[in-house]
Amino acid sequence: MLKEKVPSYYFDKDQNCAETLLHVINDEYNLGLKEEDFLLVGGFGGGCGCGITCGALSASIAALGKMFIKERAHATEGFIPMCGEFVEEFKASLSSSDCSILKAKNFEEGKRCIKTVNQACDLFENFIKERS
Known part of the structure; x- marks a missing residue:
């Protein structure tokens, strides 16, 4: 499960949402x-630094x-339509x-955007399971 590895990257290694998500996906799916x-x-974190597209989505x-x-x-x-489907499901x-909207909803002091990262993992x- 992707979520189980999130804390080691997000907190222990102080990575942002995009870095964390790509790391756990890389680990799980080799x-x-x-x-x-x-x-x-790295630059996708914080909605590309200005609150636009969520870094977890970009990763x-x-x-x-x-x-x-x-x-x-x-x-x-089918790749481009598949990406569109993923964005719509997200x-x-x-x-x-949008990072700014998700951050306003999910950000917690000390936990940052862990809720959003975990939801993106799920x-x-x-x-992927639906397409396997």
Whole structure:
């Protein structure tokens, strides 16, 4: 389960939502990412630093890319619509895809956005199970 590994990255290693989500997905699904690869999603935390798209959502889409793209996104049949489905499920499940809205709803002092990260983990796992 993805959520079980979240505290070790989110709290112990002080990673942001995007870094944490991509790490736990990499661990669970053996994506083969190297440590420097996680730098690619670091800027997605905090809604890209300005409260827009949730970093947990952005990292989830990045993980879907690693899992499903064969050569290029637009050449991988069904990939772009699948990403759209994931975004819509994310918004339906968490009530928004915007960091500023999710933070206002879920942020807790000392716990940061752990609730959002855990919800994103559950959503990702279910999304993948439905497609396996």
